[in-house]
Amino acid sequence: AQTVTQSQPEMSVQEAETVTLSCTYDTSESDYYLFWYKQPPSRQMILVIRQEAYKQQNATENRFSVNFQKAAKSFSLKISDSQLGDAAMYFCAYRLAQGGSEKLVFGKGTKLTVNP
């Protein structure tokens, strides 16, 4: 069974600084997707960034980027120039590629605090 592990229950960062959130996963599959979702205090989960396992290039979305290490099964999220609005729970998630299971498997989350 696939599992996702986020080893940092809480992280904090100063506004305008950079922070990296860790995620590791376990799977025997070769074709899958990885996601980072953000869950602000209002509790609606929002997709931050996604990575396709067959792509070697790391995904980037503005201030958000990932470090995808397929062999190490590691998928960390880097937030640059942190803003107060980045404060939220961040969930790493895994899903098999289309044709397999559609379900998302989530990690336990990392609570990010941004200090002014």
Add this chain to the structure above:
Amino acid sequence: EPEVTQTPSHQVTQMGQEVILRCVPISNHLYFYWYRQILGQKVEFLVSFYNNEISEKSEIFDDQFSVERPDGSNFTLKIRSTKLEDSAMYFCASSDGRERTDTQYFGPGTRLTVL
């Protein structure tokens, strides 16, 4: 931008009662999901629904749960006889189903409190 909506935002019920949680997925999406998040724990998959039938369900999704798409827009989760341990945040999600990199879009959730 289209969004997934859920009603109610908060539902309080007595143990043993039936509840129906409602969701309106994004209109052109083909796959629908329910997840739940017990307070302080990870988000867990319950069920996926495609082409008017369940395509996958987890061990959590036992006989007390059912899902339905009663019309062209709503997607519901029914819990027949609620238990204390059903207290959780329930999230509906939908996805296009036609793209390889299929992203699931989540609603704001319904907080279910079973007393």
